Amino acid sequence: MSNKSPYSPGTGTYGEVITQPRIFTFGQPPNEFVLESGQRLGPIDIVYETYGTLNADRSNAILIVHALTMDHHAAGKNAPADKAPGWWDDLIGPGKPFDTNRFYMICSNVLGGCRGTTGPTSLNPTTGKPFGMDFPVYTIKDMVRVQRELIRHLGIDHLLLVAGGSMGGMQVLEWGVTFPEMMDGLMPIATSGRMTAQNIAFNEIMRQTIMLDPAWNRGDYYPGTGPAAGLSIARMLGMVTYRSDELFTARFGRRMTNHYPEAYYNFENRFEIESYLHYQGEKLVERFDANTYILLCKAMDLHDIGRGHGGYEAALASIQAQTYFIGVDSDWLYPPLYMVEMAEIMKKAKGQAEYWELKSPHGHDAFLIEFEKMRPVVASYVQELARKRGL
Amino acid sequence: MSNKSPYSPGTGTYGEVITQPRIFTFGQPPNEFVLESGQRLGPIDIVYETYGTLNADRSNAILIVHALTMDHHAAGKNAPADKAPGWWDDLIGPGKPFDTNRFYMICSNVLGGCRGTTGPTSLNPTTGKPFGMDFPVYTIKDMVRVQRELIRHLGIDHLLLVAGGSMGGMQVLEWGVTFPEMMDGLMPIATSGRMTAQNIAFNEIMRQTIMLDPAWNRGDYYPGTGPAAGLSIARMLGMVTYRSDELFTARFGRRMTNHYPEAYYNFENRFEIESYLHYQGEKLVERFDANTYILLCKAMDLHDIGRGHGGYEAALASIQAQTYFIGVDSDWLYPPLYMVEMAEIMKKAKGQAEYWELKSPHGHDAFLIEFEKMRPVVASYVQELARKRGL
Numbered sequence: 001m002s003n004k005s006p007y008s009p010g011t012g013t014y015g016e017v018i019t020q021p022r023i024f025t026f027g028q029p030p031n032e033f034v035l036e037s038g039q040r041l042g043p044i045d046i047v048y049e050t051y052g053t054l055n056a057d058r059s060n061a062i063l064i065v066h067a068l069t070m071d072h073h074a075a076g077k078n079a080p081a082d083k084a085p086g087w088w089d090d091l092i093g094p095g096k097p098f099d100t101n102r103f104y105m106i107c108s109n110v111l112g113g114c115r116g117t118t119g120p121t122s123l124n125p126t127t128g129k130p131f132g133m134d135f136p137v138y139t140i141k142d143m144v145r146v147q148r149e150l151i152r153h154l155g156i157d158h159l160l161l162v163a164g165g166s167m168g169g170m171q172v173l174e175w176g177v178t179f180p181e182m183m184d185g186l187m188p189i190a191t192s193g194r195m196t197a198q199n200i201a202f203n204e205i206m207r208q209t210i211m212l213d214p215a216w217n218r219g220d221y222y223p224g225t226g227p228a229a230g231l232s233i234a235r236m237l238g239m240v241t242y243r244s245d246e247l248f249t250a251r252f253g254r255r256m257t258n259h260y261p262e263a264y265y266n267f268e269n270r271f272e273i274e275s276y277l278h279y280q281g282e283k284l285v286e287r288f289d290a291n292t293y294i295l296l297c298k299a300m301d302l303h304d305i306g307r308g309h310g311g312y313e314a315a316l317a318s319i320q321a322q323t324y325f326i327g328v329d330s331d332w333l334y335p336p337l338y339m340v341e342m343a344e345i346m347k348k349a350k351g352q353a354e355y356w357e358l359k360s361p362h363g364h365d366a367f368l369i370e371f372e373k374m375r376p377v378v379a380s381y382v383q384e385l386a387r388k389r390g391l
Numbered sequence: 392m393s394n395k396s397p398y399s400p401g402t403g404t405y406g407e408v409i410t411q412p413r414i415f416t417f418g419q420p421p422n423e424f425v426l427e428s429g430q431r432l433g434p435i436d437i438v439y440e441t442y443g444t445l446n447a448d449r450s451n452a453i454l455i456v457h458a459l460t461m462d463h464h465a466a467g468k469n470a471p472a473d474k475a476p477g478w479w480d481d482l483i484g485p486g487k488p489f490d491t492n493r494f495y496m497i498c499s500n501v502l503g504g505c506r507g508t509t510g511p512t513s514l515n516p517t518t519g520k521p522f523g524m525d526f527p528v529y530t531i532k533d534m535v536r537v538q539r540e541l542i543r544h545l546g547i548d549h550l551l552l553v554a555g556g557s558m559g560g561m562q563v564l565e566w567g568v569t570f571p572e573m574m575d576g577l578m579p580i581a582t583s584g585r586m587t588a589q590n591i592a593f594n595e596i597m598r599q600t601i602m603l604d605p606a607w608n609r610g611d612y613y614p615g616t617g618p619a620a621g622l623s624i625a626r627m628l629g630m631v632t633y634r635s636d637e638l639f640t641a642r643f644g645r646r647m648t649n650h651y652p653e654a655y656y657n658f659e660n661r662f663e664i665e666s667y668l669h670y671q672g673e674k675l676v677e678r679f680d681a682n683t684y685i686l687l688c689k690a691m692d693l694h695d696i697g698r699g700h701g702g703y704e705a706a707l708a709s710i711q712a713q714t715y716f717i718g719v720d721s722d723w724l725y726p727p728l729y730m731v732e733m734a735e736i737m738k739k740a741k742g743q744a745e746y747w748e749l750k751s752p753h754g755h756d757a758f759l760i761e762f763e764k765m766r767p768v769v770a771s772y773v774q775e776l777a778r779k780r781g782l
Contacts, residue, residue, distance in 0.1 A: 037656030133658075137656045137657070196636055197639035197640055197643040197644060197663075198635075201631045204661075212600070212603055229603055236592070236595070237596050240596070245587055248587065248592065249587050249588055254586070264428075264693070265426075265427065265530075265693070273589075295658075302656070332723065335636070
């Protein structure tokens, strides 16, 4: 059974369902949203999609939170001609782990995003021009607090589960410490409770690379595409950190695009790994904004669940939800050891934590790839939460 | 005993000895040096230093080969005012593992370098201007073949040992497969027999970053300093790969340079790890040339001891020297597993190989830092070689 195999006909799949993003707007002046920094921002648009139906007692909602370059479009297609469905379509749909026959799934583009939610590409109401780098510094906690507004707007005051990987996992954990009574379960995947110095280092190098591109122009490049070359190189670095040495060796080895011996010493002759990274870089540029990338990376750098919660251990001890950590053995960007550590701190504090390790050569990105391995595990955890909630 | 402690007075230390780089020139037209690619290059200057005295039967010579941004100045000072001695001074000197009372140490700046040996900053005899990016693509094997010319010039046809780390270790291995009968010992440290796809990926990202800087100007920036910002960012990335997550966490953690709470959300407020990397980047720019960096990285990418030797395993099997591999447990750029693998392939082929693991949190760069741990091990191996040679 391949990752892309069709699901049994008749049950339907979100892969063929047309989903419609919606917008919720809040924080109209003078009632702007107050960021963690104290800065005021508003109005804020938040773009989101939902899959499935909210039940009568509003107890079956699951919030999915996305990673750095993903968005609110987690499942289905927005138009029949879309080449691919949403980024977690393999997990979301009728009969899938996030079963849309039973659960009401919500996914929104994060604060500071570039897919419709207010961010650096949005118009700054005080200037009438896009914010660019005047967009305020925000945090993972701000993303979560904005999602809280959306949930309230949807008439929901309790979530069955919050789940996501990477930057999504950071939001999951921040949900757990900021609104500890609001959910039954948390599923942080391939993530950490606080960015390490090495994590910050990679982000700073990516930011500097974007800002080195003259087309960045201090963030003032709209309506142009901006620093395409810089963003592309940043993405190349990101991709290396999202995969593994083992995977690259297996997939590309030392093969060159032009493998004639006489081309070996040609400076322009790329190794296949180089071609692959250039392709990935160019692909991101088509769909992502550079200032947004810079500030999202900054938000990640500021990620530390201990801040405002008495430190890292106290924050973890304050989590009330049943937490299911998923680490990836080959993930060297957010090494499993930190997830194991978090689960152990929680257990010592009498919290409900479990850790499961996804065995995969794919590195950090395995949570977007290894659906066959994840499905039974995710399904069983979601069903356990549902059973406990009487769903 | 600290790494920087003075040695016993009276024995002298290279830290206080004034060493004088010398130049050997060869490959005068029409007898240019023929690169592996078939391109001709000449004349070639090779800058080198020697420490100690060549014995009567010319049997006590040890060749030290350097890493990416190092040079021929491995020990002593070139002037009394020099702040620090050469890069391996802690290992080279009277009574040290590379004992200059007993051995004749040689270290040269590699082909393509920027410290005096012919490279991109040298004048192209056909144009009268610096080569820049017109400098031909060369390889690790070319570096080694140029060193062979120097050794011949010094009247030496056998080396007791060739030793070096990182790109130096690549040269060590290339020496072993290109001139298998020319040495008693090889000491490759924190290196590999062929660059992996991930290694190449990091190099390509560094090259692209330098080339993104408008001051690079397709390599035509002399006599200016050129793409300082791009080279600095490349070095920042290099430094991350040379150290470890563990080290950065211990040394910098999540501390910010301005640690007042109100500065936390300031985009310009750097984490200490960011400051450190920027400092390292700026420091490299003062002493290194960008085109040289680009082409040295390309030479590394082409590194594969199997090329021209019937493949990786056959190449290792052809090594005749007693080989002492040193890996660093926290080195994720050139993971120890590849060094273990090389030692095992050699042993299966009845070669003389040993592997020793340096335990250190310092990552790849440990071979430039952990001198206390390395000294006894290196000394004992060198003494064994000397004893066998009757020195």
